[in-house]
Amino acid sequence: MQKSPNEATSKRRLTPRALLEIKRLSCPQVHPDGHSVAFVLEEADFEESRWNRHIWLAEQGPPTENEEEEPDENVRQLTFAKEGEREPRWSPDGRYLAFLSERPEGGQEEDNEEEERTAQIWILPLEGGEAFRLTQAKEGVESYAWFPDAETILFLTAEPRPEPIANAKRDYQKQHIDAVEETEPRPRKQFWRIHLKERKPQLLFTADPGVESFALSPDGTCLCYITNRTGDPDDAHIADIYLLTLPEEGEPTVHLLSDREGGKYHLRWSPDGHVVTFLGWLDPKLSYSRESLFGMRIPAALLPPTAHSTQPLPWLNKLPEAPEYALLTDYDFDLSCYEWSPKEAAIFALANVRTGSQLLRIDHATTPLPASSEVPRFELALQPEGGVMAWIEESAQAPPEIYLYDLQSPIRPLTKLNAAFTEEYLLPKQEVVRWKSFDGLEIEGVLTYPLDYEEGKRYPLLLLIHGGPKGCSQNSLRSYGMHPVWASEGYLVLRPNYRGSEGYGNAFAIANRRDLGGGDYQDIMAGVEWCIAEGLADPERMGVMGGSYGGYMTNWIIAHTNRFKAAISLFGIFHLQTDFSNSSYSRWDYEYLGAYYWEDPEIYRRLSPGTYADRIQTPTLIIHGEEDDNTFISNSKEMYQALKHRKVPVQFVRYPREGHGLDEPNHR
Numbered sequence: 224m225q226k227s228p229n230e231a232t233s234k235r236r237l238t239p240r241a242l243l244e245i246k247r248l249s250c251p252q253v254h255p256d257g258h259s260v261a262f263v264l265e266e267a268d269f270e271e272s273r274w275n276r277h278i279w280l281a282e283q284g285p286p287t288e289n290e291e292e293e294p295d296e297n298v299r300q301l302t303f304a305k306e307g308e309r310e311p312r313w314s315p316d317g318r319y320l321a322f323l324s325e326r327p328e329g330g331q332e333e334d335n336e337e338e339e340r341t342a343q344i345w346i347l348p349l350e351g352g353e354a355f356r357l358t359q360a361k362e363g364v365e366s367y368a369w370f371p372d373a374e375t376i377l378f379l380t381a382e383p384r385p386e387p388i389a390n391a392k393r394d395y396q397k398q399h400i401d402a403v404e405e406t407e408p409r410p411r412k413q414f415w416r417i418h419l420k421e422r423k424p425q426l427l428f429t430a431d432p433g434v435e436s437f438a439l440s441p442d443g444t445c446l447c448y449i450t451n452r453t454g455d456p457d458d459a460h461i462a463d464i465y466l467l468t469l470p471e472e473g474e475p476t477v478h479l480l481s482d483r484e485g486g487k488y489h490l491r492w493s494p495d496g497h498v499v500t501f502l503g504w505l506d507p508k509l510s511y512s513r514e515s516l517f518g519m520r521i522p523a524a525l526l527p528p529t530a531h532s533t534q535p536l537p538w539l540n541k542l543p544e545a546p547e548y549a550l551l552t553d554y555d556f557d558l559s560c561y562e563w564s565p566k567e568a569a570i571f572a573l574a575n576v577r578t579g580s581q582l583l584r585i586d587h588a589t590t591p592l593p594a595s596s597e598v599p600r601f602e603l604a605l606q607p608e609g610g611v612m613a614w615i616e617e618s619a620q621a622p623p624e625i626y627l628y629d630l631q632s633p634i635r636p637l638t639k640l641n642a643a644f645t646e647e648y649l650l651p652k653q654e655v656v657r658w659k660s661f662d663g664l665e666i667e668g669v670l671t672y673p674l675d676y677e678e679g680k681r682y683p684l685l686l687l688i689h690g691g692p693k694g695c696s697q698n699s700l701r702s703y704g705m706h707p708v709w710a711s712e713g714y715l716v717l718r719p720n721y722r723g724s725e726g727y728g729n730a731f732a733i734a735n736r737r738d739l740g741g742g743d744y745q746d747i748m749a750g751v752e753w754c755i756a757e758g759l760a761d762p763e764r765m766g767v768m769g770g771s772y773g774g775y776m777t778n779w780i781i782a783h784t785n786r787f788k789a790a791i792s793l794f795g796i797f798h799l800q801t802d803f804s805n806s807s808y809s810r811w812d813y814e815y816l817g818a819y820y821w822e823d824p825e826i827y828r829r830l831s832p833g834t835y836a837d838r839i840q841t842p843t844l845i846i847h848g849e850e851d852d853n854t855f856i857s858n859s860k861e862m863y864q865a866l867k868h869r870k871v872p873v874q875f876v877r878y879p880r881e882g883h884g885l886d887e888p889n890h891r
Contacts, residue, residue: 234646234647237649237650238708242701243888245700245701246264246640248615248623250309252312252604253604253613255313260280260613260625261301264640267888277300277302277308280299281638301320305326307325315369316373317349318350319348321367323344324345325340344356344367360383360424364378365380366437372443375417377416377437378417379434380415381410381413382411382429409454411430414428414430414446415427416469430477431453434449434450435451436449439492441492444526445468448464449462449463449501460508462485464487464499481545487501487502487503488501489502493536493563494565494568497526498520498539499521500563503517505729506733510810510814511691512732513732514558514559516551516552517548517549518551519545519546519548520543521544552583554589556574557725557726561585562605567584567609570583572585577667578697592630599697600616602615612629613626616636619700620645620700625637649711656670660745661745664746666720666746666749667719668717668720668750669697669718669720670754671715672715681758681760683714683761684751685706685709685768687709687768689720689773690770690772696718703770719750721743735815747776765787766790767781767789767791768792774795775795778792783835783838790842791844791845792844793847795854796831797833797858797861798832800820800828803820839871841871842871842873844873848883849877849879849880849881851881
């Protein structure tokens, strides 16, 4: 219904706090009956500067034509502990909801403080009663899955340290004998099984320290897991897939399925239990190449006899047997998530397409479903039988909500948890714009207009650059920064998707390899020129800001032009050799530059913003988290020192407890 002018003018202007008061939704899980969805809801607690995270339930009500229906009447909160809850999972029969939490049992403080801080599996009976703690894993539960019997759970945890060693370490810490060895061995990972009633955990298998995730087969007789063997987060490029059998009697057996180079993640089994699918890099040497869907057949000799009773899906027969695997689709956009539908004998997936997303069906062909590709969607979830799916959706004019789709009915919102926000605040106009770069390549960006925009009038421009570089500024309310707040303060905000961004195909994504600060810089500046040529931006009132690679690009821009009156550099790179030498993810530098700095020192020097520090004149605010192990804070310290000694107006603000980005509400 169209709002009257009086109603519109009664709304308030956005503030940073107002934007942070939006409820954040994640991890939707469709109930086996297809009529309800459990999900995680996070709300900002400004008193303690933390996010309160709890599990909620949204139930699908009967169809209604009453648009004034109370928005939250079908939604209720299920969990309430101060410590929060996450990772909900329905039991196959729908009677229980499992979740992870660090909460103490019975609401009582526990003597063992270390145990209190670890995540354990909790079980909430949907028929009534309090949630109870199922596990007491000493090192905490990392991930888990239900067995098909709906009475047993498989979980992954780190191998507990021997008690004498654990006690000695606690004693040493009390005495401040707490030196940390950089090469200290990481603990191995263990798979355990536990029954809901007996609650006696059974160790199934001890694997190497690099196990990251796993997927249980449809009949529960085996699982596949991904490991990089070392547990080092920088070793994603050597991830392998293993098959582990889980016989009811006897010892489990483990088999290497695939050791092809390149990252692998999001493991899933086909409904027939004969094929394993996963997401991986199209180019196994480049983590920023297209995120693609692969599949491989499990050799029959490795599967338990019961698995042979299920007929393989015909369209999967063409797949090679492990260790070989093949692309399941050559669709040239990055898949963000996918799930199998037993009912449809097909895969449903979300792909990041330009500034929005596309819902796909994948079987013998790849078919876009009739859903707008203009809207960003996240975290696809399917009913176990695959007839109903849910996801999170956020547009330029509406905060996130859970949406439901059953292939037979129109897509519809299941929640309206943030409806009050759009009723209370004025939201600026936002649209996708396009321009030509120096070489004729078309570049897209998202343009947010000042709240009181008048056609024909020029406005101060804020250039807001996303990270990655394989990120993407989507056409949503909160993608990469607080652009609606800047627009409410009278700024025109341009968020360019320069070459190297996600959502524009593989060739576009890898186009800035060994060319950081080259074509991407020119793409961005061409967008600035477009805003000026269109009569939108005032060339004498422009600022630039960005975080991570957006911080690198901010640093690069002010080292190559003095057109911007001010800059904000957030946790960005100043020297590439510094970044490589301090980051826990140093392979990023190697992949983008194609060499280590001792092999090609010139490219590290030439593409570092710090090399051109003598050219910087722009007043700059530098922001960095003190616990950032990705882009280490030494980058920002080096930049601050250079500008300070050159008498360039500069301010350096460090945030305690923050990693790569600012998370605490009061910091943000």
